[in-house]
Each structure stands twice: as C-alpha cells, then as structure tokens.
Amino acid sequence: MPIIHVRLFEGRSTDQKRAFAEAVTQDAVRLLGCTPESVDIIYTDMAKSDWATGGKLWSDPKPG
Amino acid sequence: MPIIHVRLFEGRSTDQKRAFAEAVTQDAVRLLGCTPESVDIIYTDMAKSDWATGGKLWSDPKPG
Amino acid sequence: MPIIHVRLFEGRSTDQKRAFAEAVTQDAVRLLGCTPESVDIIYTDMAKSDWATGGKLWSDPKPG
Amino acid sequence: MPIIHVRLFEGRSTDQKRAFAEAVTQDAVRLLGCTPESVDIIYTDMAKSDWATGGKLWSDPKPG
Amino acid sequence: MPIIHVRLFEGRSTDQKRAFAEAVTQDAVRLLGCTPESVDIIYTDMAKSDWATGGKLWSDPKPG
Amino acid sequence: MPIIHVRLFEGRSTDQKRAFAEAVTQDAVRLLGCTPESVDIIYTDMAKSDWATGGKLWSDPKPG
Numbered sequence: 001m002p003i004i005h006v007r008l009f010e011g012r013s014t015d016q017k018r019a020f021a022e023a024v025t026q027d028a029v030r031l032l033g034c035t036p037e038s039v040d041i042i043y044t045d046m047a048k049s050d051w052a053t054g055g056k057l058w059s060d061p062k063p064g
Numbered sequence: 065m066p067i068i069h070v071r072l073f074e075g076r077s078t079d080q081k082r083a084f085a086e087a088v089t090q091d092a093v094r095l096l097g098c099t100p101e102s103v104d105i106i107y108t109d110m111a112k113s114d115w116a117t118g119g120k121l122w123s124d125p126k127p128g
Numbered sequence: 129m130p131i132i133h134v135r136l137f138e139g140r141s142t143d144q145k146r147a148f149a150e151a152v153t154q155d156a157v158r159l160l161g162c163t164p165e166s167v168d169i170i171y172t173d174m175a176k177s178d179w180a181t182g183g184k185l186w187s188d189p190k191p192g
Numbered sequence: 193m194p195i196i197h198v199r200l201f202e203g204r205s206t207d208q209k210r211a212f213a214e215a216v217t218q219d220a221v222r223l224l225g226c227t228p229e230s231v232d233i234i235y236t237d238m239a240k241s242d243w244a245t246g247g248k249l250w251s252d253p254k255p256g
Numbered sequence: 257m258p259i260i261h262v263r264l265f266e267g268r269s270t271d272q273k274r275a276f277a278e279a280v281t282q283d284a285v286r287l288l289g290c291t292p293e294s295v296d297i298i299y300t301d302m303a304k305s306d307w308a309t310g311g312k313l314w315s316d317p318k319p320g
Numbered sequence: 321m322p323i324i325h326v327r328l329f330e331g332r333s334t335d336q337k338r339a340f341a342e343a344v345t346q347d348a349v350r351l352l353g354c355t356p357e358s359v360d361i362i363y364t365d366m367a368k369s370d371w372a373t374g375g376k377l378w379s380d381p382k383p384g
Contacts, residue, residue: 002329003328007322016375020246020347036247043242051106055089057085067134070134071129115232118231142313152309183356194262198260199258212300215283238257295375
C-alpha cells in the first residue's frame, strides 16, 4: 500500500515516467507515512481515440 | 465527474466509440445532472484471450 | 462484455442509477452491437473529499 | 459477479492464463459460493517500464 | 506483481475472503510463477443497487 | 488527463489527502507537462481486511 494507478495520454517517455514515479514515491513517504518499498506506481498509456471529454474524442479536431 | 470506464472486446471502430461516447454523455447530462464537460469516457480494448467467463477464455472454441 | 464502471460523486439516487443503467445499456446494444445481457454497469460513489482536480479537493471551498 | 482483474507483467502465455482462470473460477465457486458462469476474469499485461516499486521502474537495473 | 482486484457483492465474510486469497495466491505461485509475497489481492464489496446487468439493477426484483 | 487513482489503507486524514494531491499535481505539471486543471486524483480507502499480500490479510496478526 499504496497502489497508485496513473492513466495518461501516450507519448510520455520512460524518463518522464521514471522521474514522476520517484517524485510521487517521495511524496507518499513524506505525506502519507509509507515506506518507499510499499509504494507501487502503475502507468496505463491511453490513445487519444480512447478518451472522450464532453462527448468528444480527444483525437477529433476541436471546433473553432 | 463522472469518469466512465468502458472495457470491451477489441474490434469496435473509432466511429462506434465516438457515437457511444456522445450518447452516454447525453445520458449523463439528462439523468445524472452533470455538465457535458465534466464527463470523461475512457475505453480499454480487450483481446478475447485476456477475458475468461465461467473459467473459459473467450478466444477458445465453445464446446458443442 | 462490455463492463462499464461509473465513478461519480455520492448523492445520486437509486432511481437515477437505474435510469442511467437502462439508457447506457440501450446505447451499447444499438451502437456497439452487444446483447443487453452482456452489459454490466457498476457504480462507485465518491466522497468529494476523495477527489481532487487541479490539486484541490472538491470538498474544499472554491477561491473567489 | 465476481469480476476479477489480474494485472501482471507481460510474458505469461495464453496457456498459463487459461489454467489460472480455470483454477480461480473453481476457487470462487468453492469458497465464495458463485456459479461458474458468473465469474469474469480479465487480464492486463504490464510492461516492466510501466510499473515502479519503491520509486524504481522494474525495467531499470537493480542496484548491487 | 500480480495485483488481483476482486469485485463482488457484499455479504462475503472475512473468513471467505481469507480462504479465497490463500487459494488464489497458491494458484498464482503454481501457475504464473510468482513468489507468494509478490501477490496482492484486493477486495471491493458492491451493493446490489450499484450493479446492473442487462440494464437491471441486481437490487430490483426479477420479472417473472 | 492524467487520472491518478490512489488506493491506500483507511486512516489517512483529509489534510494528508489534500497535501498529497497538491504535491502530486505539481509533480505532474513539472514532469509530465500537464496543466494543473487537467489532473484528477481519486482516493479509495481500503480496510485491512480487504487486502491480502502473500496470501495473508493485513488485518490478521503477523506470525512471529
């Protein structure tokens, strides 16, 4: 504990994921009172065609 | 809010996902009292070899 | 298939959840080519103190 | 019910997933009082570069 | 790894959850090649009014 | 995007969740290139009797 699941658009590099996992693990240790070893962080990359907000897929052109 | 996660077998087209996202967003506005912009819909495509019902993978032939 | 998970703020009634489940199931039949029996819809009610956007819990007063 | 979601490192074969789904379904019938048909098991394969424990991606070399 | 999330109707006892967790962990060791310590099993209890199949909440009376 | 789901043992205060959400949102802005408004963080509190590691519920006494 904790298990932290991060769902984000594809395109972030492994370096970005590594840096974010380090930072969030340190936040969890400092603010939630966990040991570092107990923190699992999991990434799911999403295609923009698999995410809609306001009824519009992010892969579709914005009106305007 | 809300976040709506749809897990379905791979094979649906982007057009189907777009139409379903539009319909579900309208349902949420009408029935749950959300603004459209607050509705996120996320798709996860599943291979039939990654889903079992009754102990049988959907990729395996059905008995009979 | 599909499994549809709806995460929303607590406070919606069972009548609202029933109506939304009916509507979304009909959408799935019409637009995704499912049988009605294959559609599972699952609700998770969220406290506003368990959801942050822009780094602010929804239970906290908005600035302004 | 139940829906059982299994998140594991990529590399397990379909034969392993089939055998695990059969075993877990039998456990659910025996221990949770379900019918076999009511048990859904879903797999998500994870790349080691998408999972961090203790702030370290599993794809990175271990110190030592 | 693996993380196994079990979503089931409320009403199962802690004894049932303990027994199921033991059995599934042994299955994972035997069939997926994990160490026991690497297996996390997480339960989410669901109210029948928060789950619909075929557009019907499980808390509603069945027709017939 | 992103949606960050944090599953942790119950017992953390709202103040801890607020501080962690602020920190993680800043990490996401700095390291993943998001706007703050695009970051959703969601907490699920878990009872120790709903989480097993190595086949043992966390609510059970440790051997030794």
